[in-house]
Ligand SMILES: NC(=O)C1=CN([C@@H]2O[C@H](COP(=O)(O)OP(=O)(O)OC[C@H]3O[C@@H](n4cnc5c(N)ncnc54)[C@H](O)[C@@H]3O)[C@@H](O)[C@H]2O)C=CC1
């Protein structure tokens with residue numbers, strides 16, 4: 001019989017963490033061995049509202065969790081301030097991190113990749129796990145070859161801590177691989193209100209909308225002579241991310257470096 005993949009979920013009570021706990025518990029070849037939370041140390045997850053029947057010890061101290069248990073993969077869905085630290089703890093304990101948490105800088109990614117390779121451990125940082133969002137990014141990269149004037153509008157719920165979203169940054173990075181830096185708009189334009197033109201990524205503007213009622217949405221709008229092209233993706237619930245999380249866990253077990261972005265896994 002195949003050994004189950006032993007998984008710890010960090011951030012189990014969050015929007016994403018709840019779905020991840022459910023997905024891991026319902027996946028035949030996955031086993032939820034513990035959760036790392038910001039409270040409830042020493043309790044069992046099954047005692048916490050919403051997790052009835054899901055048996056897993058709760059730790060606050062990730063290091064202690066990895067010292068006490070045999071763990072293959074950490075799924076981290078916490079907050080931008082903790083993603084990097086959690087990955088370092090995972091690597092130090094021989095655990096492969098699969099991280100949806102946003103907020104990584106370019107240098108974070110290259111330094112973490114060096115640790116992954118030194119340890120020979122697979123790791124995935126995915127700014128967006130939804131397959132449709134990966135396709136949106138790939139289609140946008142293709143479109144930018146032909147239509148280099150582009151602006152990104154991302155919309156999220158108003159509990160989101162970071163702006164612009166990890167997905168918007170990743171989209172801009174993918175576009176910048178095929179598009180030379182380009183100032184857009186009128187050369188003499190001014191902002192009458194600071195921020196009116198959005199964030200500037202190599203001349204590409206990124207606009208972040210935060211509203212209750214939204215989940216995760218992004219439009220990439222291209223403009224050319226007499227035409228526009230809009231590529232849009234909507235996640236209307238967090239279940240939309242789970243097939244990607246599952247694929248990332250399976251993939252992290254087969255590689256020995258850090259992969260940034262599921263577009264490298266879904267060819
Ligand atoms: N890659 C992807 O597809 C997606 C990524 N995200 C990202 O995932 C992260 C979490 O998003 P949400 O679930 O919406 O946030 P949330 O705020 O609903 O949940 C975060 C949870 O993490 C817990 N937490 C915070 N610090 C912690 C720590 N040090 N140790 C353990 N637990 C800790 C909080 O108590 C909370 O329960 C964000 O960075 C978000 O941008 C969100 C949706 C999709």
Ligand SMILES: O=C(O)C1=N[C@H](C(=O)O)C[C@H](O)C1
Pocket residue numbers: 102127128129156157160161164165166167168215216217
């Ligand atoms: O915070 C969220 O909700 C999301 N965060 C990720 C991001 O910053 O791109 C992924 C998705 O957009 C939802």
